[in-house]
Amino acid sequence: MMIPAALLVIMIPLVATAPAYALRRWQLTTTLVGVLACGAVIFILAHPFGATLALGGLTIDAGTSVNVLGRVLAVRSTDQFPLVLLFCSAAILFLIGWLVSEGWTYVPLGLGMLALLSAGLLIRPFVFAGLAFVAAAALGAIMAQADRSGQGSAGGALRYLVVNTLALPAFLGAGYIVSQASNITDITAQTAAYGPAVVLLAIGLGLLFGAFPIFTWTHSVAKDAPPMVVAFLVTVGGGAVCFLALSLMQDFTWLSNGTSITTYMKVLGAASLVFGGLLAWAQRSFGRVVACAASVEIGISLILLSNSTLLAVETVAFSLLVRALSLGTMALGVALIQRETGSDDFASISGHGRRNPWAALAIAAGGLSLAGIPGTAGFVSRWATARVISRTDMELLVVILLAGASVGIGVVRGLAALFATPVSQDEADATPLAVSPAHSANVRVAVTVALAVALIAILGIAPGMTAPLTNTAAQNYTFYK
Amino acid sequence: MPPVSQLVDLLDRLSQLAATPLLAALAGSTIAILLIRNWRVALPALIVQYVVVGIMLARVIQPGVALITPMAGALVSLALSIAAQRVDDQRAQRGESVAVERIRHVAWRSVPAQVLLRAIAAALVLTAAFGATVRFPLPGSTRDLGLGAYVLLASGILLMATAPEALNVGMGILMFISGVELGYTPLEPSISVSVLLGFMTLLVGIAISYLLLADGGVLLEQPKVHIGTIVPSSNTNSQPTYTIEAPQSESQ
Numbered sequence: 001m002m003i004p005a006a007l008l009v010i011m012i013p014l015v016a017t018a019p020a021y022a023l024r025r026w027q028l029t030t031t032l033v034g035v036l037a038c039g040a041v042i043f044i045l046a047h048p049f050g051a052t053l054a055l056g057g058l059t060i061d062a063g064t065s066v067n068v069l070g071r072v073l074a075v076r077s078t079d080q081f082p083l084v085l086l087f088c089s090a091a092i093l094f095l096i097g098w099l100v101s102e103g104w105t106y107v108p109l110g111l112g113m114l115a116l117l118s119a120g121l122l123i124r125p126f127v128f129a130g131l132a133f134v135a136a137a138a139l140g141a142i143m144a145q146a147d148r149s150g151q152g153s154a155g156g157a158l159r160y161l162v163v164n165t166l167a168l169p170a171f172l173g174a175g176y177i178v179s180q181a182s183n184i185t186d187i188t189a190q191t192a193a194y195g196p197a198v199v200l201l202a203i204g205l206g207l208l209f210g211a212f213p214i215f216t217w218t219h220s221v222a223k224d225a226p227p228m229v230v231a232f233l234v235t236v237g238g239g240a241v242c243f244l245a246l247s248l249m250q251d252f253t254w255l256s257n258g259t260s261i262t263t264y265m266k267v268l269g270a271a272s273l274v275f276g277g278l279l280a281w282a283q284r285s286f287g288r289v290v291a292c293a294a295s296v297e298i299g300i301s302l303i304l305l306s307n308s309t310l311l312a313v314e315t316v317a318f319s320l321l322v323r324a325l326s327l328g329t330m331a332l333g334v335a336l337i338q339r340e341t342g343s344d345d346f347a348s349i350s351g352h353g354r355r356n357p358w359a360a361l362a363i364a365a366g367g368l369s370l371a372g373i374p375g376t377a378g379f380v381s382r383w384a385t386a387r388v389i390s391r392t393d394m395e396l397l398v399v400i401l402l403a404g405a406s407v408g409i410g411v412v413r414g415l416a417a418l419f420a421t422p423v424s425q426d427e428a429d430a431t432p433l434a435v436s437p438a439h440s441a442n443v444r445v446a447v448t449v450a451l452a453v454a455l456i457a458i459l460g461i462a463p464g465m466t467a468p469l470t471n472t473a474a475q476n477y478t479f480y481k
Numbered sequence: 482m483p484p485v486s487q488l489v490d491l492l493d494r495l496s497q498l499a500a501t502p503l504l505a506a507l508a509g510s511t512i513a514i515l516l517i518r519n520w521r522v523a524l525p526a527l528i529v530q531y532v533v534v535g536i537m538l539a540r541v542i543q544p545g546v547a548l549i550t551p552m553a554g555a556l557v558s559l560a561l562s563i564a565a566q567r568v569d570d571q572r573a574q575r576g577e578s579v580a581v582e583r584i585r586h587v588a589w590r591s592v593p594a595q596v597l598l599r600a601i602a603a604a605l606v607l608t609a610a611f612g613a614t615v616r617f618p619l620p621g622s623t624r625d626l627g628l629g630a631y632v633l634l635a636s637g638i639l640l641m642a643t644a645p646e647a648l649n650v651g652m653g654i655l656m657f658i659s660g661v662e663l664g665y666t667p668l669e670p671s672i673s674v675s676v677l678l679g680f681m682t683l684l685v686g687i688a689i690s691y692l693l694l695a696d697g698g699v700l701l702e703q704p705k706v707h708i709g710t711i712v713p714s715s716n717t718n719s720q721p722t723y724t725i726e727a728p729q730s731e732s733q
Contacts, residue, residue: 068673070671070672128673128677131681139684145692149695149700153696157688165658168661172661
């Protein structure tokens with residue numbers, strides 16, 4: 001029996017949401033369900049494109065398309081490795097987050113989001129990608145809310161939903177304009193007719209990224225949502241938008257050959273970068289620092305995408321894995337501190353670094369990797385970014401480095417607060433423990449943090465180990481200038 | 482409940498109505514949602530709006546396909562009303578005023594200031610929508626469909642931008658999606674578009690219902706496992722040591 005790979009890529013995470021939800025009380029089990037689902041998709045996609053995969057009586061073919069209501073769902077060669085990267089990032093975040101319960105929504109809805117984002121990347125024509133991404137945002141909003149309750153607690157989740165919904169008409173409008181312009185025979189008139197579509201696509205992608213500095217979701221979500229969920233939305237959601245942009249540039253020569261989209265992306269990217277960089281150093285809570293770091297990461301992704309070179313796309317692919325690891329590790333540390341103190345404000349966490357050194361280590365390693373400090377995976381990502389940007393725009397490179405430094409200052413200020421002497425010694429001595437202090441729990445925290453930190457260091461020293469994946473993902477695109 | 486075929490026939494007949502009453506109903510329901518932030522008024526207005534959108538869509542696509550929108554809208558409104566009722570129950574337990582009380586005992590002193598501001602904003606938005614219909618007519622749409630789409634899009638954005646409550650922001654999102662549907666469906670009158678938009682409306686509606694419950698304090702906070710309190714041990718060593726004392730309830 002022949003099964004198209006596209007169907008499995010969507011159905012496996014979708015079906016896995018049920019057991020992940022049913023087993024939500026057992027954090028390790030539900031995490032394993034999530035990781036296994038991601039692993040199964042990666043296993044299917046990792047086979048050479050065009051070759052069929054026989055599993056028992058089933059034959060899985062990546063090249064076969066599925067027709068759903070007249071729309072085509074197919075895994076193209078360009079989609080194969082970006083999807084592997086996306087599912088790898090999700091698996092990393094599920095694994096890192098297994099220690100901290102981020103609500104019943106984290107793994108089940110994370111899988112649901114993965115299914116919808118995959119559908120958005122696989123479906124053609126692309127207007128339906130907009131629908132799939134907004135549907136994924138609806139699940140993302142529930143994830144961002146998690147189990148928290150109370151007046152005003154839904155602000156971040158609502159903002160996430162609103163910003164993503166606003167992108168919908170941009171994609172639908174662009175789709176209509178493209179369909180009309182493709183009927184024009186005169187090349188000059190056709191190029192002019194594509195103009196509004198480029199603007200709409202830039203707006204749509206900018207909104208999905210959360211790149212509009214004034215009306216973005218990153219800060220509201222980072223303020224209200226559990227840290228691991230923020231990491232998931234920024235990494236997996238943002239990664240899917242990156243690959244959607246690349247897929248559009250691959251499909252439409254008028255988009256990749258023109259300079260408009262690259263200009264818009266660069267402007268949006270620079271604005272997000274400056275916004276995040278200006279604010280990061282002065283923040284007074286880890287959640288806010290994470291939000292600024294997310295803005296910087298989004299800005300860098302957009303600037304890289306605007307470069308349309310092989311190295312730029314390879315850097316985008318590598319940065320996705322690094323972001324999952326760095327942001328995930330930092331989020332784990334912040335979540336552990338939040339569970340202990342009920343807050344991540346620098347003023348409220350004085351002295352907790354001494355009591356919870358593993359959380360402090362996770363924040364330090366993840367945060368400094370996000371800042372691009374040498375010896376971490378983030379440094380390699382920044383180095384590759386510098387190689388791309390330095391060819392065209394030295395000023396922007398300086399801004400990127402300064403923005404990274406600003407994030408670093410924000411993290412260091414937070415770490416200083418973690419290790420500061422508490423104002424009241426009695427308060428420090430009698431602080432209630434919100435996490436289990438049992439030895440086994442401490443060992444689990446230590447092992448998880450140590451593994452994550454080791455991975456950040458290993459990727460910082462030997463980034464070539466991901467080269468087969470990131471190289472292939474980049475080389476499958478052919479739109480480069 | 483009447484069979485679907487009867488509903489399709491009804492929608493088909495209603496779609497042959499003149500455009501003016503439909504637009505009037507759409508504008509009326511929109512104004513009600515914009516002005517009155519009480520779910521017992523706003524949610525029925527939202528259902529009316531979905532029905533009108535369905536009738537307007539039935540003028541450009543098959544009535545059977547157009548039926549998806551009001552059905553999805555009705556389901557979403559039902560979910561929202563259940564969530565809003567639960568939030569009201571919770572508020573009543575806390576001794577706060579609930580929607581039905583605010584209808585019975587209108588605070589006339591505070592109403593004019595709030596409603597006047599919203600009315601001015603609504604008037605501006607509806608005027609802008611009318612202007613946009615004339616100046617930037619939507620491709621493929623008749624003028625009435627274009628006006629309906631602009632009214633919903635503009636009012637949706639206004640609600641999303643100004644309403645502080647989760648329910649009203651959510652209704653803004655749903656109105657915005659209805660506007661998109663009204664504007665886009667004439668361009669691609671296919672069943673797949675309607676089905677996918679209906680599916681998306683349902684998902685967004687579920688998300689808003691969940692957020693409404695959370696905002697109203699109905700979802701329970703995950704209880705933290707408080708196993709004890711760290712206190713200094715009384716020993717004579719120079720190195721400080723700590724022990725964990727169980728809470729009173731556990732030790733008793």
